[in-house]
Amino acid sequence: MDAFWIILTGSLVALNGALLGSFLLLRRMSLVGDAISHAVLPGIVVAYLFTASLTSPFLLVGAALTGLAATWIIETLNQKARLQHDAAIGLTFTLLFAIGVILVASFAGQIDLDMDCVLYGEIAYVPLDTITLASGIGMGPKQVWTLGIVFVGLIILLLTGYRGLSLTTFDAGYAAALGFNTSFWHYALMGAVSLSTVAAFESVGAILVVAFLVGPAATAFLLTRSLKWMLLIASAVGIASAISGYYLALWLDGSISGAMALMTGVIFALAFVWQMVVKR
Amino acid sequence: MIQHVDNPIIEVHDLTVSYDKKPVLWNVDFTIPAGALVGIIGPNGAGKSTLIKAMMGLLPLSSGYTELFGKKLNDVRKRVSYVPQRESVDWDFPASVMDIALMGRYGQRGLFNRITAEDRSIARQALEEVHMLEFANRQIGQLSGGQQQRVFLARALAQQADLYFMDEPFAGVDAATEGAIIELLKELKSQGKTILVVHHDLQSAADYFDWIVLLNTRLVASGPVKEVLTPTLLQETYGGKLSLLAQVGDIASSKGVGTRE
Secondary structure (H helix, E strand, C coil), X not given: CHHHHHHHHHHHHHHHHHHHHHHHHHCCXXXXXXXXXXXXXXXXXXHHHHCCCCCCHHHHHHHHHHHHHHHHHHHHHXXXXXXXXXXXXXXXXXXXXXXXXXXXXXXXXXXXXXXXXXXXCCHHHHHHXXXXXXXXXXXXXXXXXXXXXHHHHHHHHHHHHHHHHHHHHHCHHHHHHCCCCHHHHHHHHHHHHHHHHHHHHHHHHHHHHHHHHHXXXXXXXXXXXXXXXXXXXXXXXXXXXXXXXXXXXXXXXXXXXXHHHHHHHHHHHHHHHHHHHHXX | CECCCCCCCEEEEEEEEEECCEEEEEEEEEEECCCCEEEEECCCCCCHHHHXXXXXXXXXXXXXXXXXXXXXXXXXXHHEEEECCHHHCCCCCCCEHHHHHHHCCHHHHCCCCCCCHHHHHHHHHHHHHCXXXXXXXXXXXXXXXXXXXXXXXXXXXXXXCCEEEXXXXXXXXXXXXXXXXXXXXXXXXXXXXXXXXXXXXXXXXXXXXXXXXXXXXXXXXXXXHHHHCCHHHHHHHHCHHHHHHHHHHHXXXXXXXXXXX
């Protein structure tokens, strides 16, 4: 049963990453996802100061706002200070991540959080932290619920916002000429990235989230030239990485989240080689 | 030579646009009559694309305003269509030709309402007009430059607008596409639509357009093609560059060297 919960948790992280990562990749913003995953750390630490875990949705959203703030700072530095986009990203996320590291160290005695957990997550412990109803019925791990709710929200965003996201991604200038608010879609996407990063943080850690934001989307981009198929293939690659990664970790007796992230890279490499062979 | 018209379809009033406090358009003021096929002409860096973007509200203005159909852009957006530069987007984006043509309907339909069968038929018709219907299911990454430009035009046509802003539609396209585009523009004009085209080839300007806006940061001239395309005004627009080009041309022809034109 533990295996099921761990794989389900990993799959949900992978699905959220694959869907959002596809749009980030097409916007050439995969590194912004990277930046957000680091930048939410101070938000998470402050949230932990209020509670032992990120169980409250308010704290989840509060922590995610740090990620949105990071994207706002990046945009402002880029547009107002004329700083190159990559330099703006590098400056912003290291600054926020550093603040987070200092906070973790300063409040080490008061919060249940250490740098190992921040970096790698504790997906193996996911099945231990369960929700039990007053009537005594077990509802499964908290993490699965958190990630599941974020996933459902993401599906709703994609179903209603598919055209807005795809139009502003392909041709933001044209979208603006049609009178659509391109900033709204930018921040809707970045808000979703922040939220899913914070939600995934406890299971796979702040760094490995990036693997799921980039790997499955990049693999799908190699294999298809249709946006709908790209989203579906990225999702499938994400789930495959989670499942194969779990058993790889079992076999190696190593880090589960590390193995899952590794598998996103392995599957990308396989797709790359396959594509090279087919194109010949 | 700046000729103003009564009841203009476009009125640009004292428009100034700056990047980093450096003006790229300075006090541009002109009017365009309805039903005109207008060429915006000037050297590289003259602010031609900036002018179109400023008129479409895509750039912050330092001063001035634009009125279309005598109204603010937001009130008439559905009657205005914009064709950005082909290079401004990533053609590796996973979409089919039909997907892009359908984007032309998003403005009329909104982002949250269903795309209807009518929208699809309008998009198909727009593709037909640019001779791209047979490629409707083709991925856009597989198109040639000329075909990409035609898809952009089809997307604009699908808006069924009355006023068209086109940014360098002839840049980097093959001769067949250039011919097809100019036929299309003349067809639109015959339907009473107004079209503004950013263009950089002086040779063809006299044949293509009936109204010319000469621009080099500031407005040099705006008026009917015959009155505007004069050596004096062109000299004023292009400055030393044009005379240099003319000299090179003279030398080349006197020595019997072939030129590409």
